[in-house]
Amino acid sequence: MNAAIIVAAGRGERMHSDKNKVFLPLLGVPVIVHTVRAFSDSGLFGDLIVVCSTQNQDEMRELLSSYGFDQVRLVPGGATRQASVLCGLRALPKGTNYVAIHDGARPLVSRRVLEDALRQAADKGNAIVAVPLKDTIKRAQPDGLILETPDRASLYSIQTPQVFDYAEIIAAHETYADRQTATDDAMLMEWTGKAVYLSMGDPENLKITTPEDLAVAEQILIRRGMKEADKPMEMRIGHGYDVHKLVPDRDLILCGVKVPYERGLLGHSDADVAAHALMDAMLGAAAMGDIGYHFPDTDPAYSGADSMKLLERVREIIAADGWKVSNADLTIICQRPKLRPFIEAMRDSLAGHLNICRERISVKATTTEHLGFEGEGLGISTHAVVMLERGGSDCLRDEKSNG
Ligand code: MG
Numbered sequence: 001m002n003a004a005i006i007v008a009a010g011r012g013e014r015m016h017s018d019k020n021k022v023f024l025p026l027l028g029v030p031v032i033v034h035t036v037r038a039f040s041d042s043g044l045f046g047d048l049i050v051v052c053s054t055q056n057q058d059e060m061r062e063l064l065s066s067y068g069f070d071q072v073r074l075v076p077g078g079a080t081r082q083a084s085v086l087c088g089l090r091a092l093p094k095g096t097n098y099v100a101i102h103d104g105a106r107p108l109v110s111r112r113v114l115e116d117a118l119r120q121a122a123d124k125g126n127a128i129v130a131v132p133l134k135d136t137i138k139r140a141q142p143d144g145l146i147l148e149t150p151d152r153a154s155l156y157s158i159q160t161p162q163v164f165d166y167a168e169i170i171a172a173h174e175t176y177a178d179r180q181t182a183t184d185d186a187m188l189m190e191w192t193g194k195a196v197y198l199s200m201g202d203p204e205n206l207k208i209t210t211p212e213d214l215a216v217a218e219q220i221l222i223r224r225g226m227k228e229a230d231k232p233m234e235m236r237i238g239h240g241y242d243v244h245k246l247v248p249d250r251d252l253i254l255c256g257v258k259v260p261y262e263r264g265l266l267g268h269s270d271a272d273v274a275a276h277a278l279m280d281a282m283l284g285a286a287a288m289g290d291i292g293y294h295f296p297d298t299d300p301a302y303s304g305a306d307s308m309k310l311l312e313r314v315r316e317i318i319a320a321d322g323w324k325v326s327n328a329d330l331t332i333i334c335q336r337p338k339l340r341p342f343i344e345a346m347r348d349s350l351a352g353h354l355n356i357c358r359e360r361i362s363v364k365a366t367t368t369e370h371l372g373f374e375g376e377g378l379g380i381s382t383h384a385v386v387m388l389e390r391g392g393s394d395c396l397r398d399e400k401s402n403g
Contacts, residue, residue: 002118003047003096004039004161005088008032008060008104009077020056021208022104023063027221031208032060033067034107034221039100040069042111044118047096050104051077051088066234066391080180082173082188089170098122099169100161101185105208108220114161117199121163127199128186130156159201162186168194233391235326238285240277240384246377254332254339254380255346255363256308256353261337265380268297272307274332274363274382278350279307279314281386282325286318311353322390325354329362334380339365 008022022032032050039045048069052060054076064072075091077084085101092099098121102109113129120127133155139147162185172188182188189196204220206213246252250264253272265271279291294317295302295310302310318324328350332339339346343363351358368375 001046001093001096002044002098002100003049003092003166004045004100004102005085005092006032006035006039006048006050006102006104007077007081007084007088008035008050008052008056009084010081010105020053022052023056023059024208024214026107026208026214027218027226030063031107032104033063033069035102035104035109036064036069036072037067038107038109038111039102039114040072042114044114045100047092048072049075049088049091051075051084052104053077082180082182083177085185086170086173086177089166089173092166092170096166098163099166100163101169102161103207106160106205107208108202108217109161109205110202113200113202113205117161117163120197120199121165124197125165125168125194126186126189126196127161127163128184128196129159129161129201129205130198131159131201131203131205133157156198158184158186159205159207160184163199164189168192233389236285236287236323236388238281238283238386238388240280240282240284240290240386241381242273242276242280243373243379243381244271244273244276245379252337253307254342255330256306256311256349257342257345259337259339259342269295269302269305269310270307273380274330274346274384275307275311275350277382277384278328278330278386279311281328281384282314282318282323282388285386285388286321286323288317288321308349308353311350315354318388323388324390325356325360326387326389327360327362328354328384328386330364330382330384332363332365332380332382333368333374334365335367335370335375335377 023030026034039048048071050060050072052074057074057076061074075088078087098118117127117129133152136152137155138149141147169185172192176188176191186196206217208214208217244265244267246263247266248263250266252259252261252264253270255274265273276291283290346363347358347361351361373379374381
């Protein structure tokens with residue numbers, strides 16, 4: 001089986017950014033996603049490894065998973081590029097045939113380049129992707145005095161991937177693990193004295209190093225027919241349930257709407273049982289705990305709290321992870337009073353506080369034919385089901401307007 005190691009453990013010093021450049025967006029999609037997609041879509045590699053720094057592991061795992069690359073293995077890198085490649089090589093099975101080592105910051109590598117390199121490796125044992133130099137090269141002293149003009153015809157600009165026989169390249173890496181001065185993997189093979197061969201690259205297979213490179217890469221992608229932000233939409237479902245007791249001398253608040261009745265719900269906050277079930281469903285869908293965790297009833301700050309304020313806070317909590325409510329369906333279980341006259345006001349109230357259109361909110365009410373605590377009028381319960389969504393190019397399609 002052939003394998004690919006994509007190295008993404010560097011930092012973005014030359015991008016004037018603290019962020020690893022492979023996370024920067026290229027037409028709305030992170031650079032590393034383009035790179036992984038090129039290898040994954042080629043179908044040429046049975047084993048696909050991304051080497052990234054330990055502190056980026058969680059972000060990388062979540063990112064690749066959100067684009068459906070669940071087959072990609074993440075391996076923690078080392079202090080230098082050379083050390084990171086060795087980490088990737090050690091993670092591959094002994095029986096691996098050829099391994100392609102590629103820069104995570106080269107997102108535009110084409111299938112033609114990958115196929116040519118693999119074919120040549122099978123023929124000659126390795127393939128170092130390169131393009132002929134277009135510029136004349138000078139060798140000069142630090143003071144600028146030109147020493148010589150090497151013959152351009154024999155000079156090449158080296159790209160990746162570099163494809164090697166697995167046993168040979170891991171042996172070279174292990175042998176020279178103490179000499180961390182190789183600027184590419186071919187150099188290690190050269191040190192061993194093995195013959196190393198160039199393979200034809202592509203001028204478009206550029207490395208994203210400076211902000212200008214990103215702009216050029218975007219133009220190339222647009223010419224190739226790619227549109228902005230083709231990230232697939234992700235959806236999650238959540239359920240919430242809550243019960244509060246009916247007592248005298250309390251207001252009855254449901255979905256932020258005051259319902260006239262001789263009794264109201266008892267609780268630390270305004271005891272809006274429907275809003276509580278909805279919030280728990282939202283947090284549940286995002287796997288971010290529950291309202292007891294975010295707003296403990298031991299905290300005096302939430303005494304008599306307006307649950308609609310808490311709902312807005314929950315909307316912000318899930319939005320921090322990119323989630324928004326796609327739709328919600330609530331069933332309020334209540335024998336008395338009759339809720340039908342208030343249903344539309346409840347939908348408007350929830351939609352307003354969630355900042356989505358009312359067509360995405362359903363509120364239903366049912367009795368229990370006088371059975372159980374709700375039927376006996378002792379309390380009111382609510383079930384809520386919520387769908388969350390994030391990503392997708394049309395995620396703002398009907399954001400409620402302020403006008
Ligand atoms: Mg509650």
